[in-house]
Amino acid sequence: MFALRLCTQVSRVPFEAFNFGRGGSMRGLKVAVVGAVGGIGQPLTLLLKQNPHISVLSIHDIRNTAGVAADLSHINTPATVCNFEGKSGLKKAMDKADIVVIPAGLPRKPGMRREDLVDVNASVACEVAHAASAVCPGALLAFITNPINVIVPIVATILKAKGTYDPNRLFGVTTLDVVRSKTFIGDILNVDPRTVDLPVIGGHTGHTILPILSQCQPLYKGSDEERQALIRRIQEAGTEVVKAKDGLGSATLSMAYAAYHFVESLIKGIKGSKDECIVECAYVDSDVTEAKFFATQLILGPQGIKENIGLPEMDDEEKQALECMLPNLKKSIENGIKLGEEMSC
Amino acid sequence: MFLLGSLKSQTKIAPWRVVIRTLKVSVVGAGGGIGQPLSLLIRRSPGIDELALHDLSEMKGIAADLSHVSQEGKVIGFTGEVELEPALSGADVVVVAAGMPRLPGMLRDQLMAANGSVAVKVATAVSNACPGALLAFITNPINMIVPTAAEVLKAHGAYDPRRLFGITTLDVVRSKKFIGDAMKISPDKVNIPVIGGHAGITILPLISQCQPEFKGGREDVQKMTHRIQEAGTEVVNAKAGKGSATLSMAFAGAHFVDSLLRGIGGQEGIIECAFVASELTEAPFIASLLELGKYGIKRYLPLPPMSVNEKEAFEKLLPVLKQNANEGIDFARKSLMEKAIPAALP
Numbered sequence: 001m002f003a004l005r006l007c008t009q010v011s012r013v014p015f016e017a018f019n020f021g022r023g024g025s026m027r028g029l030k031v032a033v034v035g036a037v038g039g040i041g042q043p044l045t046l047l048l049k050q051n052p053h054i055s056v057l058s059i060h061d062i063r064n065t066a067g068v069a070a071d072l073s074h075i076n077t078p079a080t081v082c083n084f085e086g087k088s089g090l091k092k093a094m095d096k097a098d099i100v101v102i103p104a105g106l107p108r109k110p111g112m113r114r115e116d117l118v119d120v121n122a123s124v125a126c127e128v129a130h131a132a133s134a135v136c137p138g139a140l141l142a143f144i145t146n147p148i149n150v151i152v153p154i155v156a157t158i159l160k161a162k163g164t165y166d167p168n169r170l171f172g173v174t175t176l177d178v179v180r181s182k183t184f185i186g187d188i189l190n191v192d193p194r195t196v197d198l199p200v201i202g203g204h205t206g207h208t209i210l211p212i213l214s215q216c217q218p219l220y221k222g223s224d225e226e227r228q229a230l231i232r233r234i235q236e237a238g239t240e241v242v243k244a245k246d247g248l249g250s251a252t253l254s255m256a257y258a259a260y261h262f263v264e265s266l267i268k269g270i271k272g273s274k275d276e277c278i279v280e281c282a283y284v285d286s287d288v289t290e291a292k293f294f295a296t297q298l299i300l301g302p303q304g305i306k307e308n309i310g311l312p313e314m315d316d317e318e319k320q321a322l323e324c325m326l327p328n329l330k331k332s333i334e335n336g337i338k339l340g341e342e343m344s345c
Numbered sequence: 346m347f348l349l350g351s352l353k354s355q356t357k358i359a360p361w362r363v364v365i366r367t368l369k370v371s372v373v374g375a376g377g378g379i380g381q382p383l384s385l386l387i388r389r390s391p392g393i394d395e396l397a398l399h400d401l402s403e404m405k406g407i408a409a410d411l412s413h414v415s416q417e418g419k420v421i422g423f424t425g426e427v428e429l430e431p432a433l434s435g436a437d438v439v440v441v442a443a444g445m446p447r448l449p450g451m452l453r454d455q456l457m458a459a460n461g462s463v464a465v466k467v468a469t470a471v472s473n474a475c476p477g478a479l480l481a482f483i484t485n486p487i488n489m490i491v492p493t494a495a496e497v498l499k500a501h502g503a504y505d506p507r508r509l510f511g512i513t514t515l516d517v518v519r520s521k522k523f524i525g526d527a528m529k530i531s532p533d534k535v536n537i538p539v540i541g542g543h544a545g546i547t548i549l550p551l552i553s554q555c556q557p558e559f560k561g562g563r564e565d566v567q568k569m570t571h572r573i574q575e576a577g578t579e580v581v582n583a584k585a586g587k588g589s590a591t592l593s594m595a596f597a598g599a600h601f602v603d604s605l606l607r608g609i610g611g612q613e614g615i616i617e618c619a620f621v622a623s624e625l626t627e628a629p630f631i632a633s634l635l636e637l638g639k640y641g642i643k644r645y646l647p648l649p650p651m652s653v654n655e656k657e658a659f660e661k662l663l664p665v666l667k668q669n670a671n672e673g674i675d676f677a678r679k680s681l682m683e684k685a686i687p688a689a690l691p
Binding site for chain 1: 381416518521525532533535579584587593
């Protein structure tokens with residue numbers, strides 16, 4: 001394993017912080033997955049292993065990474081797999097990564113809200129933030145760990161304190177809310193869900209998830225009751241799966257699917273594309289509303305966020321829903337900032 | 346369905362949607378270590394109208410999870426033995442990942458005691474619910490499981506040797522990977538037939554037929570062959586009691602199911618290795634190159650040429666496959682007797 005790592009480092013173009021992507025479109029990327037052995041991590045690494053632009057897939061977890069690495073390494077795609085464990089392995093796993101995606105942490109049980117996970121999952125945010133500052137300050141960081149609304153502010157606060165913060169490179173992955181919206185609307189309109197497009201803004205829990213149905217393509221027309229029911233279903237879809245799994249976890253396969261889609265877009269952004277404009281929703285540092293962190297549609301580029309598209313047009317009900325949830329979101333963000341300031345790990 | 350293709354040019358219409366028909370794929374053992382990632386990969390493919398997920402353990406949660414993926418078609422969960430036939434009803438393709446994996450120190454053959462009944466139950470259910478389906482087994486030991494399933498299908502009058510497969514794609518995947526790495530080329534650019542069976546020395550990668558040519562001495566070829574044969578054990582040992590290959594098996598399984606679907610859709614030139622009933626050799630079941638079509642196997646390609654050493658290894662594995670097939674058939678007959686179902690006449 002060590003020899004393998006030496007090989008991959010010798011063959012790479014020297015990496016400069018904040019300036020990856022200079023190697024040109026031929027250079028393969030290093031993607032690190034923190035929490036790779038878990039319910040989301042394993043199917044996610046399976047999808048990542050198939051991406052032709054990834055030359056090194058670095059997997060990390062607290063234990064059992066050797067088996068997953070051996071398994072993945074048999075897949076006949078170009079990416080080399082290396083594995084690391086525990087606190088001491090985290091920096092090695094993330095060393096000079098271009099992208100770090102973090103599904104690590106505990107999932108909800110029935111009856112829990114995402115916020116209830118803060119106590120147990122904040123340490124993930126803390127450890128990854130410290131490691132990123134030390135070994136890959138220019139990497140794009142994509143957090144899946146819940147509660148996103150709090151976790152991302154924690155990470156931002158720590159990175160700021162360390163002087164390695166770039167707001168264009170830190171993301172909370174909210175793609176699953178978009179995926180679910182497309183699926184439910186596709187079902188209602190009886191069209192292929194892949195042809196549905198709409199912005200889902202705000203945060204990643206309950207009423208902070210705002211699917212902007214008025215901007216849906218194709219057009220969504222429903223009665224007030226139907227719209228409300230649809231919005232509620234999108235907001236509670238995560239809970240729908242937690243209940244259906246009855247204590248055995250939360251969404252894993254659909255989360256891996258969504259996270260892979262998001263990382264694939266980050267990669268396309270890094271690689272640069274003349275024809276395609278890479279647009280994704282994600283929860284990021286934002287001045288689009290009074291909330292310091294907010295999910296909107298973003299144009300992705302070689303340095304992470306190229307442009308924040310900002311708030312979409314909204315009808316009166318949607319504007320009201322936004323006003324209603326802002327205090328809650330702001331509170332979560334304040335909580336995250338406070339934790340980020342106080343935590344040590 | 347065709348109108349939707351023009352709505353968004355980026356949407357891929359599946360290559361097998363050349364005729365308008367509903368396509369159903371059933372995954373048996375969808376809740377397990379292979380089943381879950383396999384189901385995700387299949388769900389990502391367009392053109393499947395219904396994806397049925399079955400397991401003995403509760404499938405509600407996994408079905409709900411996967412149903413949220415923004416893809417055409419329904420995902421429906423089925424739980425327990427009583428829901429096996431409903432899960433299979435009207436299926437075009439059934440892929441079976443159910444059963445126990447190996448523990449360190451175990452040979453695949455030792456799994457027959459645990460997994461033979463999977464073959465019997467699934468073959469019985471397929472006979473009743475979807476006798477025309479393409480039935481593909483991942484459950485080990487493939488060398489015995491496929492003959493067991495054949496015998497049960499025969500007893501129910503539902504056997505078509507062109508529609509029953511043991512998935513050996515992972516051996517091909519591993520061969521490509523190891524050889525690609527050794528030759529320092531991209532592993533997806535390697536082509537090599539892997540024939541025989543799916544355990545130990547019955548796995549025969551025909552390195553002499555590798556494209557591009559594998560340049561290595563006799564020792565290198567032997568080492569490479571041995572590594573490919575023992576790759577499954579490599580992962581079992583690395584997982585130290587936590588199971589066998591799941592993610593790479595899901596990858597390989599999904600690739601094979603994709604090829605089956607392309608064949609059903611009428612795509613030409615779909616060639617895969619798989620373990621099937623065969624008259625190519627004295628072994629009643631063997632893995633070789635097959636062309637897949639609308640009704641399963643369209644054509645058995647002749648065995649590729651072999652080097653002297655490969656011929657020798659081939660002669661050694663044939664009796665093992667014959668023995669495995671007999672064990673599989675015996676298991677089936679015993680099981681059928683216990684259920685008082687007459688076995689088919691030989």
